[in-house]
Amino acid sequence: MEPIPTGKESDENSVTGTAAxxxxxxxxxxxxxxxxxxxxxxxxxxxxxxxxxxxxxxxxxxxxxxxxxxxxxxxxxxxxxxxxxxxxxxxxxxxxxxxxxxxxxxxFDVKDVANELFPKIYTAHPEKWIESLVFFLRGLTDPEWAQIPVDVPARYIRHMWGICQGVLLRYTRDPAIKALAVGCGNTPLPSRKQNLACLQGGHRLDAAYTVDPEIDLGPTVLGLFGRDPVHKAFLSNHFLAIVYCGYTPLTHPDSLGQQRHLLAAFRHLLRDEGVVRFPIGPEQRTATILAALEGRKLIVKEATVAAGEKPPIGVDLASWTGDEVTEEWLARKLTDLAKNRE
CATH class of the missing domain: 2.30.30.30 (SH3 type barrels.)
Structure with a gap:
């Protein structure tokens, strides 16, 4: 995978490590x-x-x-x-x-507060796979917790939970970090790291914030992006890139139908000329990119790619054309996905 644009490349801006x-x-x-x-x-x-x-x-x-x-x-x-x-x-x-x-x-030792707050995500979204994540979290050993960098105290995590309904493991408001990866983490446990294709591909997750509900990935925020207002944990009108790792909410009606905070998240997070990039599955031949143009409008564009190619990274905004992404556009997209499934 190509490097995630950050606006400022420097080891000083890494979010990994205990003093990040x-x-x-x-x-x-x-x-x-x-x-x-x-x-x-x-x-x-x-x-x-x-x-x-x-x-x-x-x-x-x-x-x-x-x-x-x-x-x-x-x-x-x-x-x-x-x-x-x-x-x-x-x-x-x-x-x-x-x-x-x-x-x-x-x-910071946040084991107790994480075990208290994360099950509330399952209460709001009672699905089996989320329940399994609750059990996994509760089963983490102290040595495993010691391998997950945490740089904010329990009192701050409780404070931010009331704002974003996500469990912060690290600070989320550094102006030097201008990229957000959804569906991955910064510091996965050794048992998980070897199986992560995104890390094997080489993109720099040390220069991005991350959101994922799986604690063993070591995300910046433990939560459900798009389904809960997790985006409120981050600076507004700030990000150059939001990159989805391993999944996209735009290709399946069940996924898109649950993303009630998705559009609000993009509008909150992206700066002018910022982009959202979605991955391409093994059977897909189109890459969907959303761009926040001047005036805070989100424009969607689908680019056709050949088998084995990566989705386009650069965005030529001068020649950018496409539909504006609104609530009505998402509703039509959801309807089309449901029809295609039938």
Whole structure:
């Protein structure tokens, strides 16, 4: 697969790793930040800091450095080291000894909040395949959780759930990231990575945000893009490219009929001249591309390709012609798909 356009290619913008996109080097007590209150247990906390990736006293964290004998164990940040301000003191289950770690040794521990919120997706969409994902999530071991980068705390995940109905595993509002991959993840578990054709094809998922309901893919956001308002987790009028990996909602009536937030998502996310690209299945000979032209109109174009070719990447907007994508266009598309299935 071709590289995903990002607008700025740099290792500095990678979303992989435990300290991805931005600094985790500031320990702050959220109770001193100012702003509307959020809740952590019975303690009232203020609004999450401008950069919610900063550790705060009371946050649950997990050791992710295998060199530590405490690898994959969870504890609570109690304070910053008085002698080494780049280190954090972590209390493990009330043990008297406080262990000090740098940011790269730690992830936020969000196992409990993920197991609480993700089943609500199944409640909203009671389908067998989603139920199986709930069971898989609940069965993840602590060492497996330690391999999934998480750079936002549980309090921020709860806050964003109320906005987007997705479970954030990492920060989603970095202006340097201008591509979104739907149906894939950034950091799949080793047991899954070898089976992912998208990674074998070589596109740079370290330079894109990702959305997928499968935790073992390590997506940025755990959720159902298009079916729930997951797009609200991201910056608006911002993305140069939205790329679907492995499926398209436009080729099957059951899929398209469930995508009630699809058009709103594209309108929210795409900047002028941004594009949405869908993959081509083994039996397909057309690639569908949506472009957000100047004036925020979405135009659809289907390009015919030969067997074995990849869908076109570049979009010549000067010569772009096609139908505007509206609610009425999607309704007609859904009707045509249903007729073809009959």
């Amino acid at each position: 996109i931005g600094s985790r080097g500031v320990l702050r007590d959220a109770a001193t930040s100012g702003g509307p209150a959020l809740e952590r247990g019975s303690q009232a906390l203020t609004e999450v800091p401008t950069d919610p990736r900063a550790f705060a006293v009371g946050d649950r964290v997990r050791v992710v450095n295998p060199q530590w004998k405490l690898y994959s164990r969870s504890g609570t940040i109690s304070r910053r080291s008085a002698t080494k301000p780049d280190k954090w003191a972590v209390d493990f289950q009330g043990e008297a000894m406080l262990n000090r770690f740098v940011a790269a040794d730690l992830n």
